[in-house]
Amino acid sequence: MATLRERKNYRDAIMKALYQATEGNRLLGITGTKLRDDLRVPEQDLAAACAYLVGEGLIAVDWERGNTPAMVTLTHQGLRLMEREEQERGLDDSG
Structure with missing residues (x-):
């Protein structure tokens, strides 16, 4: 079982990977694999990380048997969170 730090890192990594791979498009997703x-x-x-993020309203998951994420997508709330973080890091060129 993962430590608290590992669990937080997994959740952050999932959110960043989704945001980068989908380029902020909520209609796109990534397979769990x-x-x-x-x-x-x-x-x-x-x-476990996906279930947590679903509970927070940040992602949506289509589950396969055995609680395996088949497809993972950002929700509107998740997208807004990632955009806000991007702006706070000063990576937004739009000003």
Whole structure:
């Protein structure tokens, strides 16, 4: 089982990967398999992190059998959070 720090890191990594891969488009998503492989997150920890983020209203997940994320997408709230973080880091060129 992952430590608290690892769980937080997994959740942050999932949000960043989704935001980058979908370029802020809520209609696009990433498969759970791609997230697991790209982020090197154990399957059980990926499922737990996704369940947490769903509970927070930040992502939506289509689940496969065995609580495996099939497709993961940002919600409107998740997209707004990531855009706000991007602006705070000063990465927004629009001013």
